[in-house]
Amino acid sequence: MMKIFQRKISIPAYFIFIVLLFGLLGVYSVWGQGEVAKGTEVGDAASAAEAEPLVNEVKKVVWWHSMSGENGQVLDMLVTNFNAAHKDIKVEAVYQGSYFDSLTKLKASIGSKLGPTMIQVYDIGTRYMIDSKAVTPIETFVDQEKYDVSRMDKAILNYYRVENTLYSMPFNTSNPILYYNKDLFKAAGLNPDKPPVLYTDLAQTAKKLTKDGVSGAYFGSHSWYMEQLIANQGAELVNVGNGRDGRATEWQLNGEAGVKALTWWKELVDSKAAMYSATKSDEFKKVFAEGKVAMIFDTTAALRDILHSVDGKFEVGTGFFPKPTDEGGGVVVSGASNWIMNSKSDAEQQAAWAFMKYLSEPEQQAFFHVNTGYFPITEKAYELPIVQENMKQFPQFKTAIDQHNAAKRNLATQGGVLGVYPEARKLTDNAIGQALSGQKSPQEALDAATLEINAKIDVYNKALK
Structure with missing residues (x-):
């Protein structure tokens, strides 16, 4: 059989056949190695990635x-x-x-x-x-x-x-700071470089500034302000070490510190020294930039935006968040x-x-x-x-930093931790509005909100169990 095969194929043709045969074997070998490599890559992707991530992998x-x-x-x-x-x-x-x-x-x-x-x-x-x-x-x-x-x-x-x-x-x-119009302070005979900090001083200042179509203050109705006002008195927002010694079970904004802060705030509104609006818009910043309001509360994160809005029409001053006495805690991060x-x-x-x-x-x-x-x-x-x-150019930027550094380091200023905090804040927003509009007393409004918040806390904690 071999003899017949040899006689029918010429030497050049036989040579070509051998070359093609080995070529095919080589291709098979390379393909096989590729499949083995591919199998290794797929099978050991996690370990390969841990050993040496692909340089070009994004x-x-x-x-x-x-x-x-x-x-x-x-x-x-x-x-x-x-x-x-x-x-x-x-x-x-x-x-x-x-x-x-x-x-x-x-x-x-x-x-x-x-x-x-x-x-x-x-x-x-x-x-x-x-x-x-x-x-x-x-x-x-x-x-x-x-x-x-x-x-x-x-x-x-x-x-x-x-x-x-x-x-x-x-x-x-x-953190929240006091923004004020230094030009209006000067016109009212007030020291533009000494913003009020204590409740009584701020109330008196607001009354002096309320004239000629200008309102002394406009603070909005945000729960965040109330939370900061009680921390500034050294009071904790929730129990169990402000929720840091374990999971909190009770909201405490209706305690003495909270009622004191909201009562002071309501007195400002009742005396017409401060504006109140039930809306949650940024209207207070707009009227401040127009020179129609002398003092507002806002986050330090709004500083650059406020300076741009005022655009040099008057000099913007910044001060610490208010508190009832020189004693107290400080603002929360x-x-x-x-x-x-x-x-x-x-x-x-x-x-x-x-x-x-x-x-x-x-x-x-x-x-x-x-x-x-x-x-x-x-x-x-x-x-x-x-x-x-x-x-140096904008000393207003230093206020929030100084206020942060001046805060006493305790559980009150460390801040409350609560699973239903966003919901609690919305209910407190409503309570502030009810108190400032006269629908309820500060104590009644905060008590009602606390009752609802504690019920939500209870449901949340039980769900975790």
Whole structure:
């Protein structure tokens, strides 16, 4: 058989046949190796990624946030700069509406793949985020790489540290301050460099400023102000160590400190020295910028926006939040922090952590501070020329920082932690409106709100069990 085969195939043809045969074997060998390599890549994807991530792999981080307007533009610049410097990570910042709206959307997304990698949550969402079991505590990343948190503001860290665990990374920090029209102060014979702090002084000042179509004050009707007014008296918002020694069971805003604050506020309105509106709009800022109101309360985060609105028509002064006596506690850390969701891959969570560290750098905090009014969470930011020069040009930026540093460090100023805090705040908003409009006395309004809030706390705590 071999002889017949040899006689029928010429030498060149036989040679070509051998070459083709070995070529096919080579192709099969290469293909087989490729399949083995491919099988290894699929089968051991997790271990391979842990051993050595692909250099060209881009990890996407979806960041839900609640920064709009000028503050949102500043945030977008931070994201753009980070993406330009990190080719292996792409952060996509997605505005989700107000803090309340964003948290509501997050609650709906938990358990699905629709949620973000990380989310900016306001301070009062802390207890819910912990109880959701849907987050990876920041303490995990801090411990893994021995990240130094000592360079960050201790009081700010302590707000987001619950049961000795840092659950989220502080980002934008604020507190409420008094804004006032220095020109109107001068016209009324008042010292424009000495804003009132005590209740009695502020009431007298408001009465002197109320004339010629100008109202002395316009404070809106926000629960946040009431919460700060009782902390400034050293009183705790909820029981069980302000919710830090265990899960809170009772809302305490209807106690002596709360009633005292709301009674003072109502007296201001009743005397016509302060305006009151049932709407939750930003009308108070508009009339302040027009020179029709001499004093308002607002967050320090609104400082840059207010200065732009006034646009040099008069000199804007800033002062500490009021209190009844020189004794007391201080204001509570407010603002928001960033949380990492545990439903995402380790690589995606690590990318989010890298972005969080970037946001906490002195340079980024300094940039965010001078362009918004939020004060830095990193102490070294104050040493940078951009911050020092801004302080010289706009000394108003220093007020919130001085007020923060002057606060006594105790459970009252550390802030309350509560699972139904957003709902409690809405009920308190209504109570303030009822008291200021005369529908109920301050005690009656706060008692009624407290009754409803405590019922919600009870339902929430039972659901967790």
